[in-house]
Amino acid sequence: MPSSTTPFEPRVLAGPPASAGPERLIAHDLRLGRLPSPSERRNLTAVLDSSGLLGRGGAGFPVGHKWRSVAEHSTGNAVVVVNGAEGEPRSAKDGTLMGLRPHLVLDGALVAADAVGATDVVLYVGREHTEARRGLAQALAEREPDSNVQMQLVAAPVGYVAGEATAVVHYLNEGDARPTFLDARPHERGVADRPTLVQNVESLAHAALIARFGDDWYRAAGRLATRGSALITVSGLSPGQTVREIEYGTTIGEVARSAGGAPSGSAVLLGGYFGGWASLDEVQDEPLDPVSMREHGSGFGCGVLSFLRSDACGVAATAEIMAYMADGTAEQCGPCVFGLGSIAQATRRLANGDVKGDEIESIGRWAGLAAGRVIVTCEELVDPSVTLSDPNRILFPETKVAAVVHEPGGAHPSPVQGFFKRDHAFYRDYAERSRSVDGYLAWLEQWVMDVPDRATYMGRVDAETLRIVRHRMSEPVDYGDE
Secondary structure, three states: OOOOOOOOOOOOOOOOOHHHOOOOHHHHHHHHOOOOOHHHHOOHHHHHHHHOOEOOOOOOOEHHHHHHHHHOOOOOOEEEEEEEOOOOOOOOHHHHHHHHOHHHHHHHHHHHHHHHOEEEEEEEEEOOOHHHHHHHHHHHHHOOOOOOOEEEEEEEOOOHHHHOHHHHHHHHHHOOOOOOOOOOOOOOOOHHHOOEEEEEHHHHHHHHHHHHHOHHHHHOOOOOOOOOEEEEEEEOOOOOEEEEEEEOOOEHHHHHHHOOOOOOOOEEEEOOOOOEEEEHHHHOOOEOOHHHHHHOOOOOOOOEEEEEOOOOOHHHHHHHHHHHHHHOOOOOOHHHHHHHHHHHHHHHHHHOOOOOOOHHHHHHHHHHHHOOOEEEEEOOOOOHHHHHOOHHHOOOOHHHEEEEEEOOOOOOOOOEOOOEOOOHHHHHHHHHHOOOHHHHHHHHHHHHHOOOOHHHHHHOOOHHHHEOOOOOOOOOOOOOOO
């Protein structure tokens, strides 16, 4: 377990207590000192590279590289967008930061403007974050106008996709906060067709501190590969959401214990709605480090740790997330318009014990269509000419298929046309046994934990009673010709 020998002191959240409200300019300058001169700030990109500062919006893209890509296209006319949309429902870090340390965010915007050659800064803040917008408006009023950089505060529309970079640019240009698919990215042509840096507010706050104290200071925090500190939002263990600052490498268990502790058997949502669930018992010693988490198949995302108590229903919690995502779709492609809604409805019925027909199999199929890459198991490998002869045989486009595995019975307990029937008894057994914790654990031991290989699994299945022995072939289909 990674640990630190010296207590970690907050950085971006250092200063007056939250009860004091937004830090005023005079207190901010007395505590941190003035920013370096504009000429010194223009060389900040190389320092950011050395610091290893990663973006805090969710993707974790290197900040120095992002600034450089804008600067290379700027002729002194770039735009900096301070992205405070924060549409992730379980995240409160950006709103908290803007509301308590608005001048640190503005400092970050100024150093970014100098580094990329920008004359305009847009503070793009979610309409629902009223305290954050009030804090930034007050901070702007406290400052003398900068003749080189114009700043304006814009209320971003409510919605998950409203903070995506192209959606931000689209809204500022045309009032439509939906992502776009253009030949040019924002760093090439963004707001008003000018090179545009869209940067998360926390990323800018860290950049402002690095501009003052340097890359070595920043890298002094952090226990593993990723250096520095990060804001996280913790929920589920006490009423409401709690925002705290950790050094990278702090373990999930440490966060859980500091938030009041979580009982054995709890689950935790890591990274937000675009993250995933994990068993707290299995990950409590895992470090909150983007590099380490990526290697283990999870993600830091926007720093969300949302705990689900052991007596709560994970399927119901997932259904809530799916319903939110379906309601927040940009409605620009079929899988989003139809697939997400169908998955959300089916997952809700599954949580309520009211599954219809083959909806469990359908959820997997719909998820496969929405996924970036899919691994397919099959009963029989055939020549491509067989599947191409009938387009209705194709469930997933080949661009989504990462691998095809020949594994007879691999779909069990789902049906496979022409090979196996649906194992209704298996589903009924699971539904009955999983009504209690002991029953579920016994089922898990029998079918997952105590299964060393595929042969053992299939040996416990009465495959012969499920095998289709009477085949009924379809009539030939006429697809026409020239």
